[in-house]
Amino acid sequence: QDSSGSGDHYSVLVLGGGIAGVIAARTLHEAGVDDYLLVEANTELGGRIRNWQLGDTVVEVGGGWIQGSQPGDEAQNPILTLAEMWNVSTAPIDYSDFSYYDFTGPANYSDQEAVAGGSFDSAMTLAGERRSQGLVDISARTALSLLGSVPSSPQAWASEYAFWDWEFGVPPEETSLIASALRNNYTFGDSTTSTDRISTDQRGFKTIVQSEAASFMTEQQLLLNSTVKSISYSSDNTSVTLSNGRVITADHVLCTFSAGVLQHNDVTFEPALPDWKREAISSLTMSSYSEIFMRFPNKFWFDSTFGLYADRARGTYPIFHSYDHPDLFPDSGILSTTVTGDYSRWVTAISNEEIKDEVVAVLKTIFPEANVTEPEELFFHRWDSDPWFRGASSVWFPAYTKVRQQNLRADIGGRLWFAGEATSRDFNGLMQGAYFEGQDIAQEILKCLNVTGNCAGLSFTDKALATNATA
Numbered sequence: 001q002d003s004s005g006s007g008d009h010y011s012v013l014v015l016g017g018g019i020a021g022v023i024a025a026r027t028l029h030e031a032g033v034d035d036y037l038l039v040e041a042n043t044e045l046g047g048r049i050r051n052w053q054l055g056d057t058v059v060e061v062g063g064g065w066i067q068g069s070q071p072g073d074e075a076q077n078p079i080l081t082l083a084e085m086w087n088v089s090t091a092p093i094d095y096s097d098f099s100y101y102d103f104t105g106p107a108n109y110s111d112q113e114a115v116a117g118g119s120f121d122s123a124m125t126l127a128g129e130r131r132s133q134g135l136v137d138i139s140a141r142t143a144l145s146l147l148g149s150v151p152s153s154p155q156a157w158a159s160e161y162a163f164w165d166w167e168f169g170v171p172p173e174e175t176s177l178i179a180s181a182l183r184n185n186y187t188f189g190d191s192t193t194s195t196d197r198i199s200t201d202q203r204g205f206k207t208i209v210q211s212e213a214a215s216f217m218t219e220q221q222l223l224l225n226s227t228v229k230s231i232s233y234s235s236d237n238t239s240v241t242l243s244n245g246r247v248i249t250a251d252h253v254l255c256t257f258s259a260g261v262l263q264h265n266d267v268t269f270e271p272a273l274p275d276w277k278r279e280a281i282s283s284l285t286m287s288s289y290s291e292i293f294m295r296f297p298n299k300f301w302f303d304s305t306f307g308l309y310a311d312r313a314r315g316t317y318p319i320f321h322s323y324d325h326p327d328l329f330p331d332s333g334i335l336s337t338t339v340t341g342d343y344s345r346w347v348t349a350i351s352n353e354e355i356k357d358e359v360v361a362v363l364k365t366i367f368p369e370a371n372v373t374e375p376e377e378l379f380f381h382r383w384d385s386d387p388w389f390r391g392a393s394s395v396w397f398p399a400y401t402k403v404r405q406q407n408l409r410a411d412i413g414g415r416l417w418f419a420g421e422a423t424s425r426d427f428n429g430l431m432q433g434a435y436f437e438g439q440d441i442a443q444e445i446l447k448c449l450n451v452t453g454n455c456a457g458l459s460f461t462d463k464a465l466a467t468n469a470t471a
């Protein structure tokens with residue numbers, strides 16, 4: 001195809017080279033549609049799957065945990081299938097392997113963590129009951145309160161944090177009960193055998209996306225380093241304008257940009273997106289989620305996998321993860337700490353040197369006997385300020401309805417389509433959500449290319465506010 005800037009035409013333009021975009025392209029290819037072009041702003045495929053090297057060790061700074069691997073008889077998580085296909089090494093994660101600390105140093109409050117876990121399970125059950133009765137969505141905080149769970153000490157807050165904020169990236173006040181239960185229940189099912197796994201592959205977990213793409217995509221079907229500025233659509237045609245002025249037309253455009261990118265108006269639509277679509281996009285938030293990696297000259301911390309820290313201020317460096325662990329990277333000297341929500345926005349705004357000072361002060365508090373040194377390296381990806389992502393992953397506000405969810409993934413006029421982790425009802429925020437949506441929406445496009453079935457498009461409801469139904 002012509003890349004000189006004079007314009008060209010494809011059957012399908014796939015916008016974005018994360019999991020959703022690559023799996024959509026594969027789905028088109030498998031149906032014999034090779035007249036597509038995948039456009040990606042970055043210089044490589046992978047999207048929110050990214051790695052960084054500290055010392056000699058490659059760590060995952062974005063999606064890298066396979067949540068709900070579903071071994072045994074259950075349908076396996078397709079992300080695990082991809083990892084196995086491309087010999088990407090992973091290790092199990094043991095969530096029961098915690099050490100406990102508070103602002104006085106080591107402190108054992110595992111009983112409080114067990115209580116928080118019980119409250120989480122009860123909230124998931126309550127969500128199922130409310131959904132089957134068609135009741136309106138409520139926040140996870142409201143649900144916890146209804147269940148009598150009212151944490152009122154730093155140790156109880158940290159315990160609650162481990163089940164909610166660490167998983168969803170936002171506090172229970174901002175988490176939809178219904179949507180979080182859908183995600184939790186579909187990810188983990190009834191399984192007691194399902195485990196999470198973490199990538200340990202030194203090529204980076206992005207290998208699952210890049211190797212998969214290399215197995216079917218040609219150089220002519222991929223346009224890297226190219227930013228989409230605007231998308232025009234009508235019932236007859238679509239066209240996309242890149243930041244270098246190149247205009248590409250297509251029968252169909254599939255947009256897989258994050259909800260954060262769509263919310264920030266980084267890409268303009270001509271005409272503007274209809275109100276029902278804008279309301280759906282605005283009913284999600286992009287979580288602020290920062291895992292801060294540090295490499296120390298020597299290991300001075302716990303031998304367990306995780307450390308939970310209860311500061312007086314909820315959410316202040318609450319989770320520590322030891323990568324210098326026999327299952328991960330022994331002798332690497334790597335320890336991470338995860339912050340979310342407002343504290344993540346704070347660390348995104350300050351310098352790495354300031355973060356170092358804060359974290360070292362906390363580490364000195366929790367290891368009063370140890371020789372706590374400065375980290376030799378500190379890195380985290382500032383997802384919130386990255387214009388290609390604008391946050392970590394999508395979370396529904398406590399205003400989830402079936403109609404808003406359907407409107408989020410509905411096409412516009414049978415020409416402009418949307419897919420990605422955010423459009424997934426059952427796995428929103430997760431890599432498998434992006435995978436299934438890329439596959440499913442590409443199949444809808446195939447119907448409209450007259451390759452398979454009838455072109456009906458995906459239904460939407462113009463008056464989204466008319467119904468509260470969550471089922």
Ligand SMILES: Cc1cc2nc3c(=O)[nH]c(=O)nc-3n(C[C@H](O)[C@H](O)[C@H](O)COP(=O)(O)OP(=O)(O)OC[C@H]3O[C@@H](n4cnc5c(N)ncnc54)[C@H](O)[C@@H]3O)c2cc1C
Binds near residue numbers: 016061062064422
């Ligand atoms: C810190 C962090 C931790 C996470 N942890 C996990 C985890 O443990 N388990 C899990 O399952 N998931 C996790 N996730 C979520 C997971 O990474 C995502 O759900 C998934 O990778 C999203 O894939 P996607 O294809 O929907 O979107 P993306 O990967 O965002 O793909 C969209 C692509 O569009 C490109 N793009 C954006 N704007 C433009 C433009 N204007 N022009 C051209 N291209 C553009 C982007 O560069 C990107 O490559 C995590 C995410 C983060 C950030």
